[in-house]
Amino acid sequence: MVQCQPHPAHPAHPSTTREFALEINCAFATSVATPDHIVRAEQLGYQRAWCYDSPSIYADVWMALAVAAVRTSRIRVGVGVVTPHVRHVLANAAATAHLAALAPGRTDLVVGSGFTSSALIGRKSARWVDVEQYVLALRALLAGESVEWDGSTVALLHGEASGVRLPVDVPIWIAAHGPKGFAVADRVADGVLTNPLHGKDRMADEGPCSITFQGTVLDDGESADDPRVLAAAGPGAALALHMGEYGPVAGHPDQVGHAAELAAVPEHRRHLETHRGHLIEANEIDQRYLSGELVLRTTMTGDRQEVARRLAALRDAGATAVLYQPAGPDIPRELETFAEAAALIDQV
Numbered sequence: 001m002v003q004c005q006p007h008p009a010h011p012a013h014p015s016t017t018r019e020f021a022l023e024i025n026c027a028f029a030t031s032v033a034t035p036d037h038i039v040r041a042e043q044l045g046y047q048r049a050w051c052y053d054s055p056s057i058y059a060d061v062w063m064a065l066a067v068a069a070v071r072t073s074r075i076r077v078g079v080g081v082v083t084p085h086v087r088h089v090l091a092n093a094a095a096t097a098h099l100a101a102l103a104p105g106r107t108d109l110v111v112g113s114g115f116t117s118s119a120l121i122g123r124k125s126a127r128w129v130d131v132e133q134y135v136l137a138l139r140a141l142l143a144g145e146s147v148e149w150d151g152s153t154v155a156l157l158h159g160e161a162s163g164v165r166l167p168v169d170v171p172i173w174i175a176a177h178g179p180k181g182f183a184v185a186d187r188v189a190d191g192v193l194t195n196p197l198h199g200k201d202r203m204a205d206e207g208p209c210s211i212t213f214q215g216t217v218l219d220d221g222e223s224a225d226d227p228r229v230l231a232a233a234g235p236g237a238a239l240a241l242h243m244g245e246y247g248p249v250a251g252h253p254d255q256v257g258h259a260a261e262l263a264a265v266p267e268h269r270r271h272l273e274t275h276r277g278h279l280i281e282a283n284e285i286d287q288r289y290l291s292g293e294l295v296l297r298t299t300m301t302g303d304r305q306e307v308a309r310r311l312a313a314l315r316d317a318g319a320t321a322v323l324y325q326p327a328g329p330d331i332p333r334e335l336e337t338f339a340e341a342a343a344l345i346d347q348v
Helices: 032-042 060-073 090-102 127-144 179-188 227-242 253-264 268-273 292-298 306-314 330-341
Strands: 021-027 048-051 076-082 107-111 147-149 152-154 174-175 193-194 210-213 321-324
Touching: 021 032, 021 210, 021 330, 032 048, 032 060, 032 147, 032 330, 048 060, 060 076, 060 090, 076 174, 090 107, 090 127, 090 147, 090 152, 107 127, 107 152, 107 253, 127 179, 152 174, 174 179, 179 193, 193 292, 210 227, 227 292, 253 268
Parallel strands: 021 048, 021 321, 048 076, 076 107, 107 174, 174 193, 193 210, 210 321
Antiparallel strands: 147 152
């Protein structure tokens, strides 16, 4: 069972910072409004805000984080995740160093093998050996060293006039969901970001970790089939459909139907339609297979007490950190209600 350990602004709303029994973090499918959402998350007591990097479907992650960094003072900020296929290691190292200058002492970076971000450029996930080399290269570049990459010697050469200071000490986490990824994390990472929906080996055995999930907190009288709930939790539930035969609803009639519709899309566009709207909005095909049943089965959705009970169960199993990704048309509402639920952990 996972043994998680936590790794070592300008209000438009009143601050309502809380003390939580778990380290409560948030993630965002990056949008132009994400800096506003990170400001609100800081006011609510979230400790980290990590943003997704998939240029085909999200707003630019580094631009959003830069704006958020100068509008906040406490919350840790970072990308979760960068992958070897999408951006050159030098570009990600330089952006990380710049973000660290804007948010000194509160910048994180997460590296993964890639799922949607790789698929949307027609590539498979990176090999774990390549992820490991990518992390080692990032560390060396941020330390002010030169590295050999793609047949060339590269380095960050920022001088004093740039405002970027080297070396830069930034924790680097790895997003992993199985033994190969966990082994790489043990060797080169400061922590593991994992999703219990992925694979059979769902959690790391030891070391710092953050468990990520989607969902929504139900108001009194709401059901999982209500339009607001499907809009807020639907993108997370659709992830299970996007994972196809390797996901948690493999073989379910909805997954089979979803896969059949995708199979009818011309092959040269299939990867685009499979991942359109991934974790930010349910696409046209997804919507035909979304249901309250799917939401309840694949996301952390329930009333405040139910969400608190599920968080308490994670804590009791050894977890000390969670990463909640809100979605839907009212992100501030999702952040606020989840924080309210998290504050009830010791009462359930």
